[in-house]
Amino acid sequence: xxxxxxxxxxxxxxxxxxxxxxxxxxxxxxxxxxxxxxxxxxxxxxxxxxxxxxxxxxxxxxxxxxxxxxxxxxxxxxxxxxxxxxxxxxxxxxxxxxxxxxxxxxxxxxxxxxxxxxxxxxxxxxxxxxxxxxxxxxxxxxxxxxxxxxxxxxxxxxxxxxxxxxxxxxxxxxxxxxxxxxxxxxxxxxxxxxxxxxxxxxxxxxxxxxxxxxxxxxxxxxxxxxxxxxxxxxxxxxxxxxxxxxxxxxxxxxxxxxxxxxxxxx
Ligand code: PGA
Numbered sequence: 001x002x003x004x005x006x007x008x009x010x011x012x013x014x015x016x017x018x019x020x021x022x023x024x025x026x027x028x029x030x031x032x033x034x035x036x037x038x039x040x041x042x043x044x045x046x047x048x049x050x051x052x053x054x055x056x057x058x059x060x061x062x063x064x065x066x067x068x069x070x071x072x073x074x075x076x077x078x079x080x081x082x083x084x085x086x087x088x089x090x091x092x093x094x095x096x097x098x099x100x101x102x103x104x105x106x107x108x109x110x111x112x113x114x115x116x117x118x119x120x121x122x123x124x125x126x127x128x129x130x131x132x133x134x135x136x137x138x139x140x141x142x143x144x145x146x147x148x149x150x151x152x153x154x155x156x157x158x159x160x161x162x163x164x165x166x167x168x169x170x171x172x173x174x175x176x177x178x179x180x181x182x183x184x185x186x187x188x189x190x191x192x193x194x195x196x197x198x199x200x201x202x203x204x205x206x207x208x209x210x211x212x213x214x215x216x217x218x219x220x221x222x223x224x225x226x227x228x229x230x231x232x233x234x235x236x237x238x239x240x241x242x243x244x245x246x247x248x249x250x251x252x253x254x255x256x257x258x259x260x261x262x263x264x265x266x
Contacts, residue, residue, distance in 0.1 A: 001157065001158055001199045001200055001202065001203025001204075002203055003202065003203050003204070003205060003227060004038065004158075004203075004205055004227075005036060005037060005038040006036065006037050006038070006205075006221065006227055006228050006246075006247055007037070007038045007039075007040060007161065007205060007207055007227065007228030007229070008037055008038075008039055008040070008228060008229050008231065008243055008244045008246065009039075009040035009041070009042055009056070009084075009118065009207070009228065009229070009230050009231065009235075010040070010041045010042050010043070010231055010232075010235030010236075010240065011042050011058070011086065011089075011209070011230060011231065011232045011235060012041075012042060012043050012044045012058075012235060012236060013044065013058070013091070013232060014044055015044055015236060016044055016045070016236065018045060021043065021044070021045060021046050022046075022047070022048075024236065024240075025046055025047070025048060025049050027238055027240075027241060028041070028049065028050065028053060028240075028241060029048070029049065029050045031241040031244070032245075033052070033053075033241070033244050033245065034244065034245045034247055034248045035052075036247055036248075037244055037245070037246070037247055038054065038228075039052075039053045039054070039244050040053065040054045040055070040056055040083075040084055040118075041053050041054070041055050041056070042055075042056045042057070042058055042084070042086055042118075043055065044058070054083040054084055055081060055082050055083060055084070056077075056082050056083060056084030056085055056086060056115075056116075056118065057072065057077040057082045057084070057085040057086070057115075058085075058086050058089070059072070059085070059086065059087065059089075059092060060072055060073055060074045060076075060077055060085050060087070060106060060109075060110055060115075061073055061074075061106070061109075062074075062102070062105040062106045062108075062109040063109070064109070064113070073109075073113070074106075074109050074110040074112075074113035074115050075113045077110075077113075077115060078113050078114055078115055082115060083115065083116055084115060084116045084117070084118055085110050085115050085116075085117055085118070086117075086118045086120065086163075087103055087106045087107050087110065087117055087118070087119050087120070088103040088106075088107070088119050088120040088121065088140065088144070089120045089165070090120065090122055090165060090167045090170060091170075094167075100139060100140055100142075100143035101143055103119070103140075103143060103144065104143035104144050104146060104147035105147060107119050107144050107147055107148060107160070108147035108148060108150060108151055111148065111151060111156045111159055111160070112151060115159070116159040116160070116161065117159060117160050117161065118161045118162075118163050118207070118230070119144050119160060119161070119162055119163065120162075120163040120165050120209070120230075121137050121140040121141055121144075121162065121163070121164060121165070121188075122137070122140075122164060122165040122166045122167045122170070122210070123136045123137060123166060123167060123168075124136075124167045124168060125167070125168035128166065128168065133184065134184075134187055137164070137184065137187075137188060137191075138191055141162070141188065141191060141192075141195075142195065144160075144162075145192070145195050145196055148160060148196075149196070154197070154200070157196065157197075157200045157203070157204065158203065160204065161204075161205045161206075161207055161227075161228070162188060162192075162204060162205070162206045162207070163206075163207050163208070163209050163230045164181065164184050164185060164188060164206060164207070164208055164209070165208075165209040165210050165230065166180075166184075166210050167210075168210075169209075169210025169211045170209070170210045170211070170232065171211070171232060171233060172210075172211060173211050174210075174211060175210060175211040175212065175213075175216050175220075176208065176210060178219045178220050178222065178223050178226075179223075181208045181220055181223055181226055182223040182224065182225055182226065185206045185208070185223065185225035185226055185227075186224075186225045188206055188225075189201045189202075189204065189206060189225055192204055204227075205227035205228055206225060206226070206227050206228075207226070207227055207228030207229060207230050208220055208226050208228070208229055208230065209229070209230030209231070209232065211233075212229045212230070212231045212232075212234060212243065213231075213233075213234040213239065213243070214234065214239040214242050214243055217229055217243045217246045217249075218246055218249050218250045221246045221247060221250055222250055229243065229246065231243055
């Protein structure tokens with residue numbers, strides 16, 4: 001399985017008026033974006049976005065329809081034009097008490113509906129300080145692996161992106177160092193190799209999220225196992241466009257858009 005393009009994704013969360021977001025969209029629409037980077041917008045609401053930027057939902061339920069007031073199904077997101085959905089974000093896990101298993105169900109149902117999934121995993125500060133980071137991440141990952149394997153369609157793994165988002169780095173301004181991110185991303189890849197398959201692990205995009213900004217994006221993107229960036233707060237600022245062009249900034253991408261699918265980045 002060939003690794004796809006480097007990804008830069010927004011996560012607007014529950015932010016922005018229509019007017020504010022329209023300004024962001026216009027800024028993105030005007031931008032000269034590196035075609036070696038797959039840009040994704042996960043909006044709270046939006047319209048008139050250029051067509052080469054994929055759109056995703058921030059959540060979905062695991063049933064396709066029914067009496068589930070307040071929920072939206074993967075089929076509905078797809079029908080509305082979404083290509084991606086974020087699942088398992090720490091804000092869903094903590095504020096809305098979503099369990100590993102529920103997230104596993106959601107991931108499988110989103111894939112079955114034809115969406116691509118950005119599945120988030122991450123440890124808290126106390127888990128990191130008590131040296132249980134990998135134990136926690138592997139537990140969260142296993143619930144996802146089990147449900148995707150239940151689909152019995154190996155090609156669905158191509159539609160799974162894992163976002164490593166240390167909880168202590170989200171919205172705190174305390175970003176993981178490139179070295180910390182690399183160690184964890186490599187460990188996640190090894191774990192996927194052990195629990196799924198070598199070619200799936202090799203092809204899987206593992207992206208980093210948590211206080212990414214223009215100042216730290218380039219160093220993070222240089223790490224071998226960092227295949228993209230998931231950007232919350234900074235995606236609501238004009239600098240997001242420059243983060244999308246991080247590979248160009250780092251002088252590592254083929255800015256003419258030629259080359260293989262991963263942009264010959266690493
Ligand atoms: P942040 O959010 O970039 O504001 O830390 C990241 C996220 O929650 O995905």
